[in-house]
Amino acid sequence: MDRLTRRSLLAGGAAAALPPAQAIAAPDFAQVTPGRRLVFPRDHGAHPDFRTEWWYVTGWLDGPTGPLGFQVTFFRTRTGLGEGNPSRFAPRQVLFAHAAISDPQVGRLMHGQRIARQGFGLAEASERDMDIVLDDWRLVRERSGAMRALAGGEGFQLDLVLTPTQPILLQGEGGFSRKGPRPEQASWYYTLPHLQVSGRLEREGRWRPVRGQAWLDREWSSTLLDPAAVGWDWTGINLEDGRALTAFRVRDARGRALWTGGSLRSADGRLWTAPNGAVAFEGGRTWRSPRTGAVYPVAPTVRLMTPAGERRWALTPLFDDQELDSRPSGGPVYWEGAVSVPGGRGYLELTGYAAPLRL
Template sequence: MARASTLVAGIAAVAIGVAAPAGTPYPQVRPGIVLRFPADHGAHPAYRTEWWYVTGWLRTEDEKDLGFQVTFFRTRPPVGTANPSRFAATQVLFAHAALSDPTRRRLLHGERAARQGFGLASARVGDADVAIRDWALRRGADGRWRTTVAAEGFKLALVFDPTQPPMPQGQGGYSRKGPRPDEASYYYSIPHLRVSGTVEHGGRRVRVRGTAWLDREWSSNYLAPQAQGWDWTGLNLDDGSALMAYRIRRKDGGTLWAGGSLRTRDGRTTVFAPGDVVFRPIATWRSPVTGARYPVAQDLTVRVNGVAITRRLMPMFAAQELDARRSGLPVYWEGAVQVPDGRGYLELTGYAAPLAM
């Protein structure tokens, strides 16, 4: 098992941190995309990196709050597609799952990693159906998304019922992440998913209900060389509006790029320019495991129709760091947060070490 973990970590390092050779070019992200569904729910295997990302808040039968994350990553390593070997790692999949329990003030999490094929891992083209062994995230013919994961200390079996249409990010789904036009992703969200299902942890199996946010992104050149990492939040607001905001941080400090969008309950969308988004840390937490210091509480200010609106992001609890080094992926903070008029998640990357993608 240790040897297998070392192999997977090595594949991950190659997939994420090394430029592709000239013989295996990746397609670049360009403006002018027209998102098409259900096809864009499915995999885009030619691109270097892709993810299916679900986060949300759950309420148990005894009215206790929980946070959860289920993420599947697909990456195309710099391996020539002409390689005839069935063992060539032409596609590698990773998955993270986490459960935030405020009564225990700790994050339970687990990981999976495998190369595609051999019945171990798959990411379907044409609609959402991604799996690594017994972990899966799929979209059914009824339009509902379903996930099952079983990690050490917890199990999730959740159904996500869309209540709103997909929300293209950026310009119709083309989302800039840096000063160059190709430092970008294709990106859409599905906010305000209605959640039902079960959670097992602490020796109990309980029914849950809640609200979730799903992000879909794929890219070949996500971050500029001078980028350190990002702060991102997706918020389901109480009035039915949906707010996403992010900033890409520089290695030498400050903000390299920023953006996001607000879609109101009547469907009107405001797309934020880089100057419309400001994250201001108000409290930090230092990880006793990695030593990273995260701004886990922040004031987020966005400009809508010329008016600056500030919301304070407060974590469910501070210790929501996810250490995914065992699966070859980075250390980052992914936590349930509240604002005065809603709930969502905050993601903080590049605080333990510069992020390479």
């Protein structure tokens, strides 16, 4: 298949615009209910009966000119369209992906994105194991258990190997993670923190070796957000002592928490799962985007109320302008950036500040 044909088939996914949430018949989608046991490697793979899911890799690289943040993210959406249509061109499933690097010397995100309807060998998500292809971008779990990520964008290319150093972390109750006051507002959610990263980064036509540490978030759901929710704040932090911190809150239009959650796992595997109300994102400096006018709380303090007492982490962004505009691939505008805390590094995601998030 020549390059022109490949590009035309990929572009067809963008032409099939996703319908608004209210146009999709929710009862046709599989629902997240407690009691199911996650099974691997099967649950590394796609879950096409659910409405949406993502494979979300974020991390820090120690590059030749200093620290860089990076993300490689693949999404799958079941559109609810054409499900009775036998044509291979029917946009039943759509894949889209983002790649970005945060370089303080550039001072803004360098970003790339892709979208295509699933099929034709050009956009595929295996149901057996982690293996997602979108043209020449790929995220695959190899026989060794390591993952390889290939993606790029504006002035960069990433070719990274992500090697687990800790067991899978099941969020919530064995992977069943509540996201709202109603029990159906939930996702299946697991994490692989403290991934060891090796590989190479291409900038200005030159490949250079890089090393670092990363974090994988995996979620799938059909009814994720309460109707009153406008977005969420989320952070995942690899702490230098081997602990892994996850914290999130789902917000309403007044900035109040509709639901909170997260976890703190020690280096020896002891896991504390935060009940609703035990996580807070507090204060901190804000940054206003010169492009969208959105005001983001880019330096909050995350507070966990654990049985052993209160724990606080003040987040500091690598730099302020880490806003990502994914509208060309059908996504939202949000802030997704590398952050550090005393004794750790991770990522902060802030959605629903430019406009209410609709999934």
